[in-house]
Amino acid sequence: MTDRTDFRFGLRVRYAEVDFQGIVYFAHYATYFDVAIHEFFRSLPYDYTSIRRTSGTDFNIVRSVVEFKRPLRFDEAFEVEVTLGRIGRTSLTFTPAIWVASESEPRATGEVVWVHADQATMRAVPLPEELLTLLHGRSGMAQEV
Amino acid sequence: MTDRTDFRFGLRVRYAEVDFQGIVYFAHYATYFDVAIHEFFRSLPYDYTSIRRTSGTDFNIVRSVVEFKRPLRFDEAFEVEVTLGRIGRTSLTFTPAIWVASESEPRATGEVVWVHADQATMRAVPLPEELLTLLHGRSGMAQEV
Amino acid sequence: MTDRTDFRFGLRVRYAEVDFQGIVYFAHYATYFDVAIHEFFRSLPYDYTSIRRTSGTDFNIVRSVVEFKRPLRFDEAFEVEVTLGRIGRTSLTFTPAIWVASESEPRATGEVVWVHADQATMRAVPLPEELLTLLHGRSGMAQEV
């Protein structure tokens, strides 16, 4: 089963992020996705950065995909839509997209897979109950079995 | 048919690239791939950056994938292996991997797809003949039809 | 004579910008300054990025200084205060500072010097009249002679 939780966060292209072609250097799209995923957690609200201190676990990214449709240019304002495509036992799969206002197609889409892992052994462990509760409360999502 | 052209380029993790977990921030792996692909072209030798001046075409990245196996840490030396997985009519698909000496598994693998496009219309156009000749000379590769 | 034009722009520390010590990597402060200076121009409003197309001139940065007082940490919200410390004949000297709400001392201060230059010869040329008019209108500033 696939769950969806939509969230949007606005950003603007920095001069530092633009390359010789005048478009955003491709690796920065993954950073944009990451910034928006952080804001998604804030909106729950869930402070995932504190789990490392209390539980010895943390999230690690195991897969990052970006599909580039049309380039973002310097100074363009855009929104990163964060969709939670899948809630696994130990992982979360986000499928973000980058939108510019009034356009009908995204500039870019992608996938980011986070795994919840014990930082000493680097083995995947089940997602924190508190996080699951917040995700379910958000949008009537059911955990994937 | 799948063609292969292997090439390796050495790098070392910069402090600027490491995050709070002491490991390389995930978006930088795509930059590492990119640096090595540039060096791969230099080794042919093919100056793809000059085609925009002479032909009005250029390469655009349409897809970038990174699969993270085990993190790179600050100051680690590593090699990016650039494999040319597929030569299409208008595109090149690279399948890079990051290796640390003496290890039997890569730290990360990925895929980067470059499309050769007219920069005015942004439509894909056939790969330059000169580039195809160099790629074929390199490893007995045949163009995919 | 020294002129002042104050402007503040809010940002938040990205995970991508934090290093192994959990604090913002030092080189990113200059990027923060730059983002805020861009927004300062937008507020005038002056589109300095278009001058290269119409006049063949552009701004080049000739000096960048950052003094680090106390580190910014991951996820902290802050404001970059942009003060225009000096309007020269061919240059602008910004003296930005980074503030966190309710604090009495800035986290960092600095200086960024922009020179208006002919891009073919790279020689400094007088600041555009239109820009001077906007800067004077902003705060009763007089051009330094």
Added chain:
Amino acid sequence: MTDRTDFRFGLRVRYAEVDFQGIVYFAHYATYFDVAIHEFFRSLPYDYTSIRRTSGTDFNIVRSVVEFKRPLRFDEAFEVEVTLGRIGRTSLTFTPAIWVASESEPRATGEVVWVHADQATMRAVPLPEELLTLLHGRSGMAQEV
């Protein structure tokens, strides 16, 4: 008294580091300086990253200056010259410069001040004796009093 320790480390401009003007984005020069300073320590050899684990102290950057003379362009090879301009009681002042082979003037010069500080209190503490010994052995430098 001013001490000097020269060291050079070679780099090449990455596409990721170039901006819309086709030149290196100004904030990256500080990163180049930083990479070369790390290599300078390796050459001593001194592992400054381990002091945080053994002593609870670490180095913090308190000042960073870059003076831009002529821009570095995409794919240019260059060397960062690291000069140790001053050894203070608790600080080291580096005065790096960026050189392109066969040129008589540097592309950029700068200053980076590192302070050795207790990470709990953030108060400056004397430089480690072992480091001073290595620096003195390197070039007959005397500690500044």
